[in-house]
Amino acid sequence: MTDSDLSPYVEWIAREARRPVELDAGARDRIMAAVRAERIPRRSFVRRAGNTFHRFVEPRAFTLSPAWSTLLAAGLVGVGVFSGAVMTNRDGRPTAGQPPVAAVSQLPVSDTFVKFSFVAPSAKEVYLVGDFNDWDLSRTPMAQSGGVWTVVVPMTAGRHQYSYVVDGKSWSNDPNAPSAPDDGFGHTNSVKIVGRGSSS
């Protein structure tokens, strides 16, 4: 849709909204004052090394002739067969001494997964918003099954505030969770306490 496709009224709104706006005269200076109060960012050695590494591993398109493709495929199959023969016993069991795959005893704190559920049978879309996703209205959509909207999110340990946004406009608290005190603007959020290593 281009401007010429817009109704005259919508076109008028768009045209007027394109006019420059003026903020408080000191706003720009306050921004630079806030910037100057920050530490000067510097590209770290690790980051520079990472960028160099990235250039090497960046995906590149290339073409192979059918003959070379066949040879490459055969070579890869050969490598797979050889490594399988080396890594397993004759009966197919892994060679003794290999560590089990699930050797991690405890998940890192940031990998604590919490399941949120919200009953809203007539909703068309529900999003979870909270301090853990910067109250972003579009970052955490919930999936619906039988009128129940759910989503599992990784969270850090601590006290978190959250809310459900139904159909893009209606904010709802979780009826099964405690509410935080009024934020001073007549709105409260739900509270979730996440323990270290816990999951729900």
Add this chain to the structure above:
Amino acid sequence: MSDDAADVQRVLAGDVDAYAALVDRYYDRCARFAVRMLGNRDDAEDALQATFVRAYRALDRYQERDRFSAWLYRILVNQCRSVAARRAHRERVFVREEALLANAPDRSQGWTGEDEEFVQRVLNELDPLLREAFLLKYIEEMSYEEMSALTGVGVSALKMRAKRACDRLRERWERIKND
């Protein structure tokens, strides 16, 4: 190397004043989006300051193969979303209903403070996701691909949001005319 990339390099070399050049280059555009998105200048200034400070802190993570403007806009859009989400239900607008009719397009001869209030109120009435798509498409005049890159939303969903925003505005105009 673009002006933006050169300024970023100067900042990373320790020249903070180079960041002022970047702020000057993008301040007006970012301010316009923030005001139109958030509906008032105080919130817009908060979002704008947070955007430029966050961009500054993260400047060492900026990848030169990305356009600086697109990277900055991505931060701005997220900051506006955060401010809007925190302040949902709190916006109060003081334009009288009579002013809506007085400032309808076929009667408006020039740009006045009331016109701006009217336009802002109309934008405020849109759902935030529709408003965001409308502003990025028709005010910032981005392509859907650019919008998708900075919002993380698919092109078809963005087209639908922009269309629904236009439909809502048109419906609103029909209501005003028929009242």
